[in-house]
Amino acid sequence: MYIAAILSRIGTVHTSHLRKMQHSLFSDLNELVAFVALADTGSxxxxxxQLGRDPTAVSRRLTAMEERMGVRLAERSTRKxxxxxxxQTYLDRIRPLLHELQAAGGEAVAFAGGEARGHLRVALPGNFGRLWLTPLIVDFLHAHPRVTIEVDTSNRFVDLIGERFDLAIRLGELPxxxxxxxxxxxxxxxxCASPAFLERHRDIRSPQDLGRAPCLCYTGRRDPYRWNFVGPGKExxxxxxxxxxxxxxxxxLVEAAVRGLGVLYTSDWYASRELANGGLVELFPEWSLLxxxxxxxxxxxxxxxxxxxxxxxNWIAEKLSSPPWAIARG
Incomplete structure (x- = not known):
């Protein structure tokens, strides 16, 4: 225990000494800027x-630097x-560092506002991205040549912060x-269903009739086998x-519906092309799905x-403000 106490004391003294050395050697940024301005102007x-400061403030900063370093950095006279x-050795070392700091600050400001630049990591729902976002991404890159994009279409619910994604497109309700x-x-x-299927199942006239009809179920939903509707009278x-x-x-599932296999529960963006060309027909348009x-x-x-x-x-919001998949309800 005695040896451990001595070692602990040595460690404490060593750490304290290092802190004093660091404090004595390193100036804050304002002092460095004042020192460079003084070297450039000579008074x-x-x-x-140049700095918009009182000359006595510049003098105090120089004195503080010299006292911490224990060395005289400049000779003063009444005029010069x-x-x-x-x-001079210190100036030669710190001047390029200040230039680098100014450049880094300018680049950071450019990222926050101004011309879009840099690398974007984006997560997309795979099918939605392929159907509707692919041309928008390509057009965006043409319009913003200083941006590069890495796209994840794995349909994972990515952790934006933990996995360092900049942005995600998500569908449905958000927690x-x-x-x-x-x-x-x-x-x-x-x-919806195909015209051929509806020709064979003319008895499907209301949502309740779906209980005895062949249906195509999307298992990505929380309860794929329970379809809930709201009628025109809010029933x-x-x-x-x-x-x-x-x-x-x-x-x-869309392909199966087009080929007459059953009634499909889907999103308008998924089946819009088939609905537009007549490959599928919407059922019960006066009813809404919960x-x-x-x-x-x-x-x-x-x-x-x-x-x-x-x-x-902003690009995605503008391009989707009038959704290209929107189908007029018949």
Whole structure:
């Protein structure tokens, strides 16, 4: 215990001594700027005018530096200040460092506001990204040549902060979060089927009839086999469904519906092209599905958002302000 106490004391003395040395050697940024201004102008008065400070403040900063370092950095006279050899050596070392600090600050400001630049890491829902965001991303890169983008389309619910993503596009309802969510478009749920299927199943006239019809179920939903509707008079009804195919691949289900395999519960953005060309027909357009949600841009923080992130978010919001997948309800 005695030896341990001695070693502990030695460690304490050593740490304290290092701190004193560090404090004596290192000046704050204001002192360095004042020292460079003094070296460039040659007088306290001129340095004060350049910095917008009283000449006595410049003199005090020089004196403080010299006292901490234990060396004279400049010779003073009533009209002129000249650097000593130690002062000139110190100036030669710190001047490029100050230039680097100023350049770094300018680059940081450029990231926060001004021209978009830098590398963006973006997470997208895979199918939605491929169907609707691919051309928007390419167009964005043409418009912002100083930005590069890395896109993750794995459909993972990525941890933006932990995995260092700048931005994500998310669909549906969002849980409470410290993240900042910006709604950029609506999306609507609907049920649909092919004309050939409806020709064979003419008895499907209301949501309740789906309980005995072959249905195609998307397993990415919380309860894929329970479809809940709200009628034109705000009445609610729910139906339990089953069918020949269930999957978490929305494109597979759309293809199955187009080929007459069953009734599909989907989003308007997923089936819009097939609805537009007549490959699918919406059922019960006067009924709404109890499945709220939208398209969101999600970012880690609102304050201090880099220009690259803000520019991409604004680009997506503008391009999706009139959703290209929106289908008029018939």
């Amino acid at each position: 306290f008065a001129a340095a004060g005018r 200040v000249a650097l000593t050899e130690a002062g 409470d979060s410290r993240l900042v969510a910006r709604k950029v478009a609506d999306r609507r749920r609907l049920v 609610k009804t729910g139906v339990t469904v089953a069918g020949p195919l269930a999957s978490d691949d929305g494109e597979l 499945d709220p949600g939208a398209v969101y841009v999600v970012t880690p923080a609102a304050a201090g958002t880099p220009s690259k992130t803000r520019a991409f978010s």
